[in-house]
Amino acid sequence: MKKKKNQMNRLLIILLCFLTLMPLSATETFAFTGQVIQRGAVGDDVIELQSRLGYLGFFRGKIDGVFGWSTYWALRNFQDQFGLPVDGLGGATTKAKLVKASKYDYTGGGTTAKKASRPKKTTAAITPNGFSQNEIQLMANAVHGESRGEPYIGQVAVAAVILNRVESSNFPNTVSGVIFEPGAFTAVADGQIWLTPNATSKKAVLDAINGWDPTGSALYYFNPATATSSWIWGRPQIKKIGKHIFCK
Amino acid sequence: MIAFLTLGAVGLGFWGYQEHREKNAVLINAENSYQRAFHDLSYQVDLLHDKIGTTLAMNSRSSLSPALAEVWRITSQAHSDVGQLPLSLLPFNKTEEFLSNTGNFSYKTAVRDLDKKPLSQKEYETLKVLYKQSGDIQGELRKTQNLVLKNNLRWMDVELALASGREKTDNTIIDGFKTVEKTVSGYDETDFGPTFTNLQKKDENFNKLEGRKISSREAAAIAKKYMNFDENARLKVTDNGNGSDYGFYSVSLKNKRSGQEASMDITKKGGYPIWFINSRAVKNQKLSLNDAGNKAAAFLKNNGFKNMEVFESSQYDNVGVFDFVTSQNNIRIYPESIKLKIALDDGSIIGLSAEDYLKTHQDRKFSSPVLSKEEARKKVNPKLKVMEERLAVIVNDLNEEVLCYELLGTLGNDSYRIFINAKTGVEEQVEKLKNAESVL
Numbered sequence: 001m002k003k004k005k006n007q008m009n010r011l012l013i014i015l016l017c018f019l020t021l022m023p024l025s026a027t028e029t030f031a032f033t034g035q036v037i038q039r040g041a042v043g044d045d046v047i048e049l050q051s052r053l054g055y056l057g058f059f060r061g062k063i064d065g066v067f068g069w070s071t072y073w074a075l076r077n078f079q080d081q082f083g084l085p086v087d088g089l090g091g092a093t094t095k096a097k098l099v100k101a102s103k104y105d106y107t108g109g110g111t112t113a114k115k116a117s118r119p120k121k122t123t124a125a126i127t128p129n130g131f132s133q134n135e136i137q138l139m140a141n142a143v144h145g146e147s148r149g150e151p152y153i154g155q156v157a158v159a160a161v162i163l164n165r166v167e168s169s170n171f172p173n174t175v176s177g178v179i180f181e182p183g184a185f186t187a188v189a190d191g192q193i194w195l196t197p198n199a200t201s202k203k204a205v206l207d208a209i210n211g212w213d214p215t216g217s218a219l220y221y222f223n224p225a226t227a228t229s230s231w232i233w234g235r236p237q238i239k240k241i242g243k244h245i246f247c248k
Numbered sequence: 249m250i251a252f253l254t255l256g257a258v259g260l261g262f263w264g265y266q267e268h269r270e271k272n273a274v275l276i277n278a279e280n281s282y283q284r285a286f287h288d289l290s291y292q293v294d295l296l297h298d299k300i301g302t303t304l305a306m307n308s309r310s311s312l313s314p315a316l317a318e319v320w321r322i323t324s325q326a327h328s329d330v331g332q333l334p335l336s337l338l339p340f341n342k343t344e345e346f347l348s349n350t351g352n353f354s355y356k357t358a359v360r361d362l363d364k365k366p367l368s369q370k371e372y373e374t375l376k377v378l379y380k381q382s383g384d385i386q387g388e389l390r391k392t393q394n395l396v397l398k399n400n401l402r403w404m405d406v407e408l409a410l411a412s413g414r415e416k417t418d419n420t421i422i423d424g425f426k427t428v429e430k431t432v433s434g435y436d437e438t439d440f441g442p443t444f445t446n447l448q449k450k451d452e453n454f455n456k457l458e459g460r461k462i463s464s465r466e467a468a469a470i471a472k473k474y475m476n477f478d479e480n481a482r483l484k485v486t487d488n489g490n491g492s493d494y495g496f497y498s499v500s501l502k503n504k505r506s507g508q509e510a511s512m513d514i515t516k517k518g519g520y521p522i523w524f525i526n527s528r529a530v531k532n533q534k535l536s537l538n539d540a541g542n543k544a545a546a547f548l549k550n551n552g553f554k555n556m557e558v559f560e561s562s563q564y565d566n567v568g569v570f571d572f573v574t575s576q577n578n579i580r581i582y583p584e585s586i587k588l589k590i591a592l593d594d595g596s597i598i599g600l601s602a603e604d605y606l607k608t609h610q611d612r613k614f615s616s617p618v619l620s621k622e623e624a625r626k627k628v629n630p631k632l633k634v635m636e637e638r639l640a641v642i643v644n645d646l647n648e649e650v651l652c653y654e655l656l657g658t659l660g661n662d663s664y665r666i667f668i669n670a671k672t673g674v675e676e677q678v679e680k681l682k683n684a685e686s687v688l
Contacts, residue, residue: 035536040561040568043533061661066684069663073635089538124684126562128569133685152527153500153511169348170341172331173324182282182334183410210569211587211601212523214511216492228412231339236491239498241511248491 032099037090041067042122049090052102053078065122128209135175137197139205142179144197145187147244154242155201157215159208161246164219171219215239218246275404282333282403289329290393296322296350297382304375309362316358323351334407338425342432343385350378384431392424453494456610459518467497467514473551474512474524474597480505488516496522515606521551524600530566531593537561540568540590547597548572553586553605566592574605576612580640583608583649612641614651617670624653624668627675632657632664642667644676652676 037045046067053059059074072088079086082097090098127133139159147158165171165178172178180188187193215221221244222232235247299319306312327347330340357371367375395401399420406421462470464485471483481503488496495516502509510526535543541558548556553572557580560571567589574584589599617639619627625634636656644650652667663681668674 033536036538037536038538038541038561040563041537042563061683062686064684064686068684069681070658070661070683073658073663076635124686126564127682127685128562130682133687151509151511153509153525156525170344172328177328177331181331181336183407184336189411206564207525207589207599210589211585211604212525212599213601213603214513214523214525216488216494216496216513216522229410237489238492239486239489245489247489 032090032095034092035090036092037067037095039067039069039072039088040126042126045090046071047122048104049075049098052098052104055102055104056098062124064124066124066126068126128206131175131209136202136205136209138179139175139208140197140202141193141195142185142187143204144201145192145195146185147242148195148198148201150242150244152200152204153214154244155204156207156212157218157241157244157246158221159205160213160215161218161221163208164213164215164217168219214241215246217248219248221246279402279404282407285329285332286396286403287393289326289333290389292322292326292329293382293386293389296326297379297386300350300375300379300382304372304379309366312362312367313358316354319354320351320358323347323354327351334403334410335425338410338422338429340425340429342429346381346385346432346435350382353378381432381435385428388424388428388431392421392428395420395424454515454517454520454606456608457515457518457520457606459520461495461516462497462514462519464497466519467499467516470514470519470521471499471501471512471524474521474600475499475501475510475526520602520606521600522603522606524597525589526596526598528591528598530591530598533566533592535590535592535595537563537568537592540592540595541570543595544568544570544572544588544590544597547588548586553602556586563592567598568592569599574609577614578639579614579651580638580654581608581612582640582642614641615671617651617653619653619668619670619673621653623673624670625655627668627673628655628657628666629659632659632666639670640667642677644669650676656681 032045032048035041035045037049042065044065047063047065049067050059050061050063050065050071053071053074054063056078058078059071061068061070061074075090075094076086076088078084078098079088079094082101084094084097125133127136139162142162143155143158147155150158162175162178166173166175172181179185179193183189185193216238218238220232220235222229223243224245225243227233232247237245237247239246296319299315299322303312303315303319306315327344330344330347353374357367401420403421406419409419409422464487468483468485475481481501484500484502486498486500488494488498496513497516498511498513500509500511506528508526508528510524510528512524513522514520515522541561545556545558555575556572557575558570558572559580562569570588570590572586572588574581584605586605587599587601588597590596591598621637625637628634632655634655634657638654640652640654641649642652642654651670653670655666655668657664657666662683665677665679665681666675667677669676
């Protein structure tokens with residue numbers, strides 16, 4: 001038993017040696033891609049940008065692959081100190097200067113502790129207009145439960161109605177308050193809200209949050225084939241999308 | 249054999265009993281949470297009436313401001329209670345509006361410096377009216393509450409009656425709430441004074457748009473600029489419904505072969521695009537966010553949206569979303585915003601939202617700022633490190649457009665956007681800019 005463990009240890013050590021040696025053999029050929037990196041971008045170039053700015057001490061945030069405000073200020077400070085025009089864009093000249101001034105290990109294996117913590121992939125998500133990922137998920141659940149058979153626009157429309165209700169003084173002031181208002185949504189009443197939403201419903205929610213409202217500011221919608229309430233038929237109707245009629 | 253069957257029957261009976269008990273427990277649980285919300289609502293309205301009553305007798309700022317803040321808190325609590333009751337199919341809007349208007353009014357007056365600007369006679373009258381109205385609502389709610397307690401009425405029955413569309417049936421609770429709503433609807437518009445703005449979105453209905461009315465055929469032609477047509481595409485143009493505040497055409501396109509769908513709303517007057525979405529799948533990224541931003545800017549320029557400047561860009565997977573605003577004499581006009589979605593695979597426009605722009609766009613005349621840049625800087629928190637500044641127009645809390653100095657800066661690890669009124673030096677808006685959220 002003990003022997004086996006020793007063998008295992010030896011194997012591990014050999015493996016580790018390989019892992020640490022590998023970066024040495026890698027050549028620094030793949031630098032930034034040709035793109036101009038701007039605020040709001042995500043991906044490998046941003047990870048490299050943040051790492052290099054971090055190496056020079058301009059960027060002190062978490063390297064997450066999302067070009068947010070702190071990266072923006074770091075880049076501007078770098079441009080300012082290195083005599084470049086300060087525009088906050090990762091253009092060709094800026095990148096060249098940055099590559100010259102800093103070190104960056106492309107393999108991601110890393111020799112120092114700091115580099116080892118660098119992620120290989122983007123680890124953060126941009127969330128629009130102050131909505132959290134969980135709120136977006138909850139809305140996606142509601143949209144999926146309410147309108148998964150509908151065209152894409154119909155799904156954006158349902159998400160937009162939820163947001164219009166949050167804005168309206170006649171409804172609760174939070175996303176969860178609106179969704180779970182008793183009787184407001186059939187998908188909540190019959191539990192279909194707890195079906196796993198697909199990527200489409202999440203996309204639809206993001207569109208609605210980003211400012212797309214296909215409903216013309218509707219607060220209600222109903223399916224004319226199944227609606228039982230006579231009151232809902234009396235609401236002023238704005239338009240029909242898919243099977244749903246949207247009203248004020 | 250018989251013993252076996254008996255055992256089975258007993259087992260089945262026991263199982264059935266168990267199920268029944270569990271179902272009952274769940275129903276009682278649901279009923280109780282409705283009851284809690286209802287009785288709490290009644291309590292909060294009691295409190296609201298009392299609190300407004302006390303403010304009437306107050307004179308000093310030191311007691312009036314906290315009391316008004318208290319009124320604001322109570323209205324929001326009551327509003328939240330309403331949201332937990334199964335009333336969504338019952339017209340209860342006026343009552344909810346009453347609650348939020350009262351809340352808004354009390355908040356505005358609570359945060360005002362009442363030493364400098366005491367309650368006006370008009371505002372005092374408003375408080376008196378609110379006192380009376382909240383009293384009426386309190387009375388009706390109390391009546392209903394009393395009946396609910398006396399006759400053991402269940403909210404579950406309300407829910408069932410409403411869900412099955414039988415709200416006309418005799419139901420004491422429904423009747424009670426209808427009476428409350430009727431009482432509130434009977435009030436004249438309460439005069440909340442000049443500083444009051446309704447929380448409701450101000451709908452300007454595209455009144456500022458110029459141009460003549462277009463036909464549905466013209467609408468289809470305009471849509472062609474945004475959507476790719478080929479012989480497999482089926483186009484449909486529909487009129488807006490009767491309930492819309494403004495006229496628009498909805499143009500939808502479905503490509504039978506590719507399954508691609510796109511939709512668009514166009515104003516009848518002038519034929520302007522309100523919004524457009526193409527829901528095609530976006531392939532792998534080939535363009536950078538920056539390239540896409542340039543395409544978006546060029547697109548706006550070519551389609552008659554002049555002097556637009558990008559102020560926010562974000563990448564979601566393979567899609568870039570851009571916020572543009574008008575920039576006139578180097579002043580950013582934030583109300584006039586247009587959003588564009590660009591696919592990063594081929595750089596085509598897959599979304600546009602111009603509603604805000606169309607509702608607010610106009611020729612503006614600016615008076616030059618009274619404050620200098622340096623004076624504006626002095627108005628912000630001295631701990632803030634200002635990184636960027638410019639002039640901008642925003643809509644403030646009172647729903648007025650104001651010329652401001654926009655200051656972007658950092659404090660600690662966070663970034664902030666602060667608007668200082670260029671005329672009065674008032675700190676109109678302070679916004680903490682969001683960082684990206686780590687993926688959990």
